[in-house]
Amino acid sequence: MNRDRKTLIAKTKAAGVVGAGGAGFPTHVKLDAQVKTVIVNGAECEPLLSVDVQLMERRADELVETLDFIVEALGAEAGVIGIKGKHRAAVAKLQEAVSGWDRLRVELLGDYYPAGDEHILVYDVTGQAVPEGGIPLAVGAVVINVETLLNVGAALRDQPVITTWITVAGAVREPVTLAVPVGTPVAAAVDLAGGPLTADFRVIEGGPMTGVLLSQEEVKTGRAVCKKTTTGLIVLPADHWLVRQYNVKLGRILQRAQSACCQCRLCTDLCPRYLLGHEIHPHLVLNAVNHGHAANTAAITEAFLCCDCGVCELYACPVELSPRRVYRALKEELGRRGAGNPHRRRVEPRQALGGRHIPVDHLVTRLGLDEYVVRAPWSEVEFSPRRVSIPLKQHVGVPAKPLVQAGQRVEKGQVIAVPPPDKLGAAVHASIPGRVTEVTKTEIVIVGE
Template sequence: MDIKELQNIIQENGVVGAGGAGFPTYMKLTDKANTILMNCAECEPLLKLHRQLLEKHAYEIMKTFHMVQETVGAAEAIIGIKKSYVQTVNALKQHIEEFPGMRIHLLDEVYPMGDEVVLIYEATGRVVRPGGLPIEQGVAVFNVETLYNIYQAVEKKEPVTSKYVSVVAEVNHPVTVRVPLGCTMDDVVAQAGGTTLKDPVYFVGGPMMGRIGKGSDPVTKTTNAILVLPKDHLIVQKKMRTSSIDLKRAASICCQCNTCTDLCPRNNLGHPIDPARFMRAASNHDFRDMNPYINASFCSSCGVCEMYACPQSLAPRTLLADMKGGLRQAGIRPPQGVQPVPVKESREYRKVPEERLMARLGLTKYDKDAPMDETLVEIPKVKILLSQHIGAPAKAIVKVGDQVTRGQMIAEPAQGLSVGIHATISGKVTEVTDRWIVVAKN
């Protein structure tokens, strides 16, 4: 199979990064990649689905990874996985000799190991430049579920219609379930036996980079987890603060300790992001040097500064994110051609142990088994978003009243960067807008 053929299969079947921002996977396939990297680092605390999926389907995923390697002509295929995932590592070792040019790289239990820039350095020693793409270093990164979706598309001709989601924390039975795209967060949480709280908060995604969601929100191709938390939990309280108050707090109590910068993963890799300088400048309305503001573009929003490093519980990540958004709205692009300075020798001593991170965030008691159930949950109605990926939303090709079957394309890729969207249940189309399609069972 050549690259173009595989790209077409992946695009038509709607495969995107199954986590993060949902970058369309077909665009990562290029003969410029001399190394491909599988990300099984479970970047966020409490998330378990990637190690579970890889353990259960090790051969299928490794076979697909090898196929991608041969298609793009990469010399090496590396599986990056934390050494603590013993059962999954053992499953990989059973098949690794069948795939020449593939190796396992064991990773430490630190955060944010799943950040692709950090992972690339750990596995290859290469540093992606600030604002650059992995392919500039000859690397393409795929996460575990994305590769499994490629397997389904190539081997079984099945498009992406479902998502694995871990439901953890204040639920009766923590679990990882497979649900149709477009079902609600409430539908997913119900699969965990309901909540143990009267007025729970749904924290969608990981505790470090996630967001507060509503029970009516639809599951998308990037929904990895739902943390059910009490309203007064530290993580929820931090997320609910306002930026205007955060800025005033920074002006009044920032002690200039520099810990946010000292522990910043991207800064330690030589990137010019400097949370301490930014906080100092922003809180004092100091605009003599614009670099601290412009360099906000290079923040990965991992949250180490805000959720772990700051002894005053300030919000560098949130304020940096506001600055990044303001720069985009003003049409100011990140500086081009910025090269990293050498990786800091102290980096090895400034990694954030995940166990300590969970303890500091009040999550240790929630670190329990969440067994995977691969039975597709039956849902009577779904609201399927047309934009579940970076790029242009897909274009609806069905109308109200149409009967559709699960797996049928209901929105085709738009011009430019886009992928197809498919019916996730069989039934009747009851609503079509430029943002979503609703399908209900008859």
């Protein structure tokens, strides 16, 4: 096979590969670049999740071979796998795997949050700071996560993305890490971990810091499903502190902030992007919004610089306020008004950066998750649900357009939807063999036969 960018992009696009650890940016677009460094994000800094570290330990050779292919195809000088030094078994496997590759290496990271933030990771690996409002490409780097890298390797063998690796943890009987078909009901995935420990529970899709609290109705009815971007399902009692925080409405947050925010600056002083040198000040946005200081446009537009890590809301604030939620609302409103990001400065990290990393064990305690810090061992079980509901939009961009109709039989791995021509998106494939029973604007339902 030709190790060129054209081949890499064509196969990655055909397989429907998207960023598995984040918003789902189409990988074929991200890889269409000339870079100096290809960085694999194996930091996995969210508490309770262990997909990436187990994949790195079990499939190190495959990861390294695919990374070298990408490095050569993009004309890069180096490929770097970032992993926390505490994961000794995985580190040993990776170091052994890269030993025969001159342009590949392993970078050991500290056990802090958010070591996996792209800007933080790029700085730790290259020593260069990504400008405000920029992406790693601005400093000659591209970042992909571990599962995405494996999916690229599979794409090079003409295998589409039809499964996702997840950790099911928290208040479940048997925490587990395993692969499930895309479109698997969340409730079925929770059952694979022995089911919840309590009848009144809630599920966070993703990690506890940046995940999404799923609607309990959607979980129970099967409408909540595992997507290409699903890396974890955190099950918690309905009255857990973290669930209550996720459920607080924005209006209530603003109401509390008017009387409780003392402008102590902890949210700003611990903000990872502020520490990288960005002009973002979470304490000032609360002040501007609560007291009608609309003239302070910088405090408002700084919303574009928020990376949504959750440090301000879930760790820093002593009175449990949420600048993050305010920033989200502001970004939505600015987007509706067609406003662009005016913050584009080159930055220099602040001197306090190294001393204000948040130890993960401290974060776990702050989140009230200590009792759930147990192993979620790897399982090779091949789960095939009776029914899958495959979303047409599991990625950044526009929804894919269906290629199939209700009543049609499909094979596992068959392409069932593609993005419109010249639009940002990703192809979607059948994750189980069976018959299409429903095609809507948002999903394709397949029932196994």
